[in-house]
Amino acid sequence: MWAISDSYKTSLTKMIDAPKNMMTTNEFHLEQYLLRIEKSLNL
Numbered sequence: 001m002w003a004i005s006d007s008y009k010t011s012l013t014k015m016i017d018a019p020k021n022m023m024t025t026n027e028f029h030l031e032q033y034l035l036r037i038e039k040s041l042n043l
Contacts, residue, residue, distance in 0.1 A: 009038075012034050012038075
């Protein structure tokens with residue numbers, strides 16, 4: 001579980017650090033998907 005958590009946090013951090021105007025629609029949807037995973041792990 002924690003390995004998955006670290007993996008998604010790394011990806012999420014990279015997307016947040018990227019310039020917002022460079023974020024594509026697909027990356028935005030991936031970010032939302034990863035946020036849902038985070039909420040699931042926190043339950």
